Amino acid sequence: MNKAGLCGDNWLLFKDWYKGLNSNIKWQGQMSRTFLESQGVRQGGVWSPTAYKIFINSLLTTLETYRIGSHIGSIYVGVPTVTDDVTLVSNCPYELQTICQKSCILNYICADSYDWSINGEPLDTPENAVHLGIQRDKLSRRGTKEVVPGRRQLARQTVYSLMGAGLYDQNGVNPKVSLHLIHCYVIPRLLYGLEVILLSKTDISYLTTYFVKLLKRIQHLPDRTANATVLLLIGQIPIEAEIHKRILEFGSIHPIWNTCGSEPYSTLRACIKSKLACNTYTLQCDKSKFSKRQVSAICPLCGTEEENRLDFVLRCFKLDNARNHFLQSLKTFIKDVVSTKLYDELFCC
Numbered sequence: 001m002n003k004a005g006l007c008g009d010n011w012l013l014f015k016d017w018y019k020g021l022n023s024n025i026k027w028q029g030q031m032s033r034t035f036l037e038s039q040g041v042r043q044g045g046v047w048s049p050t051a052y053k054i055f056i057n058s059l060l061t062t063l064e065t066y067r068i069g070s071h072i073g074s075i076y077v078g079v080p081t082v083t084d085d086v087t088l089v090s091n092c093p094y095e096l097q098t099i100c101q102k103s104c105i106l107n108y109i110c111a112d113s114y115d116w117s118i119n120g121e122p123l124d125t126p127e128n129a130v131h132l133g134i135q136r137d138k139l140s141r142r143g144t145k146e147v148v149p150g151r152r153q154l155a156r157q158t159v160y161s162l163m164g165a166g167l168y169d170q171n172g173v174n175p176k177v178s179l180h181l182i183h184c185y186v187i188p189r190l191l192y193g194l195e196v197i198l199l200s201k202t203d204i205s206y207l208t209t210y211f212v213k214l215l216k217r218i219q220h221l222p223d224r225t226a227n228a229t230v231l232l233l234i235g236q237i238p239i240e241a242e243i244h245k246r247i248l249e250f251g252s253i254h255p256i257w258n259t260c261g262s263e264p265y266s267t268l269r270a271c272i273k274s275k276l277a278c279n280t281y282t283l284q285c286d287k288s289k290f291s292k293r294q295v296s297a298i299c300p301l302c303g304t305e306e307e308n309r310l311d312f313v314l315r316c317f318k319l320d321n322a323r324n325h326f327l328q329s330l331k332t333f334i335k336d337v338v339s340t341k342l343y344d345e346l347f348c349c
């Protein structure tokens with residue numbers, strides 16, 4: 001805490017708070033004997049989650065500094081963490097052994113076998129494991145084949161628990177009230193975590209079939225009723241659209257649009273940037289490909305290399321005057337967040 005900037009009376013307050021800390025457990029009306037808490041954070045304490053984040057942050061920062069683990073482009077994703085739940089992601093078994101902190105290993109794709117250990121104790125290598133409530137497995141192509149069946153089962157259990165409140169009995173509540181209950185209790189459990197995994201068409205079909213059948217039940221409609229009619233009558237969007245809503249809420253606006261002003265020229269520049277980012281900006285190599293090589297792919301400005309996105313943004317010397325104004329600060333920033341190999345490939349070729 002002191003290293004994190006907590007000092008003075010605040011630091012002494014927490015030091016005294018955890019000094020000689022005693023706890024006991026209440027179970028079925030009975031109280032256990034008092035015992036001394038010699039490590040960890042206090043269970044149920046308001047400040048405990050923040051205290052644990054301060055404790056674990058130095059480890060996560062060290063791993064990120066040494067670039068141990070996987071990356072998505074220049075973004076480090078080696079140790080995604082939520083409170084005390086840590087996932088280690090790496091393509092290299094030696095890196096993974098270096099950062100092992102959890103109790104089991106899921107070995108994807110790689111056919112070679114390795115012995116993993118923590119402090120000399122061997123780690124389990126099961127075929128599936130749960131992380132953040134999502135069942136991961138190493139046998140299926142996407143690694144999540146058990147997620148959707150598990151979500152459907154959990155949603156069914158939730159619906160059964162609501163039947164006592166008249167969820168879809170003919171003498172029960174109004175269907176629009178039932179839909180509100182479904183939005184509050186069923187949909188969050190049915191769709192939990194699905195916005196961060198790749199769903200197959202079969203998965204979407206299973207979810208759609210279950211959800212439409214549930215809507216038919218609360219409206220007392222026969223199974224032969226058209227799906228579009230079922231959704232239209234009660235004013236509900238399809239379950240696939242609910243997933244898309246969660247995906248859109250999960251992210252944020254890209255800096256290309258976030259930093260764009262309202263002036264027409266700024267908007268035009270941002271449009272060009274977005275096309276370059278999506279690799280849809282038409283360059284000479286695209287013209288050559290579309291014309292079946294009748295048009296040359298060589299850059300018309302420098303006349304030395306094929307004009308692709310990398311050449312256009314970084315290498316064409318005719319555009320140096322336009323890019324040198326900010327390229328040095330960009331190099332300084334990128335050098336700290338990408339591997340040496342990628343940096344050399346971008347700027348030293």
